[in-house]
Amino acid sequence: MKVKFAGIVVATALLSSGCATILTEETHNMNVTTTTGETTTVTVDGASQTVPGVVTVKKENKDKVLVADAENCQDVSLNKEVESAFFINVISGGVFGSSTDYGTEKMWRYQDSVTVSCK
Numbered sequence: 001m002k003v004k005f006a007g008i009v010v011a012t013a014l015l016s017s018g019c020a021t022i023l024t025e026e027t028h029n030m031n032v033t034t035t036t037g038e039t040t041t042v043t044v045d046g047a048s049q050t051v052p053g054v055v056t057v058k059k060e061n062k063d064k065v066l067v068a069d070a071e072n073c074q075d076v077s078l079n080k081e082v083e084s085a086f087f088i089n090v091i092s093g094g095v096f097g098s099s100t101d102y103g104t105e106k107m108w109r110y111q112d113s114v115t116v117s118c119k
Contacts, residue, residue: 026106027056031113032066034073038118041069044078051116059108066114073118078110 032051044066049055066076086107
């Protein structure tokens with residue numbers, strides 16, 4: 001009886017938790033380069049980061065802009081996309097898991113690589 005109850009508790013916990021919430025981080029790392037190869041600073045989510053390099057972006061239910069601090073470089077739009085783990089959760093976890101993913105905003109991701117256009 002205790003084993004059956006424990007199995008039900010574990011199954012309920014797995015089905016009611018979000019797959020993207022469990023499998024992904026709160027941030028998304030992207031490789032950012034410049035067309036000229038020069039080093040510059042970009043700002044996203046209020047944090048300045050040096051590129052070329054890996055830029056960390058907080059996952060949110062909104063598109064963002066990577067603001068280039070150099071005058072000769074252009075800003076880059078970062079479009080939100082749905083994390084692939086979210087679709088697995090819709091099938092396996094149903095409404096409860098997918099709503100958890102949506103609520104934590106971990107169901108979103110951005111491009112894996114971005115190039116800042118500089119003159």
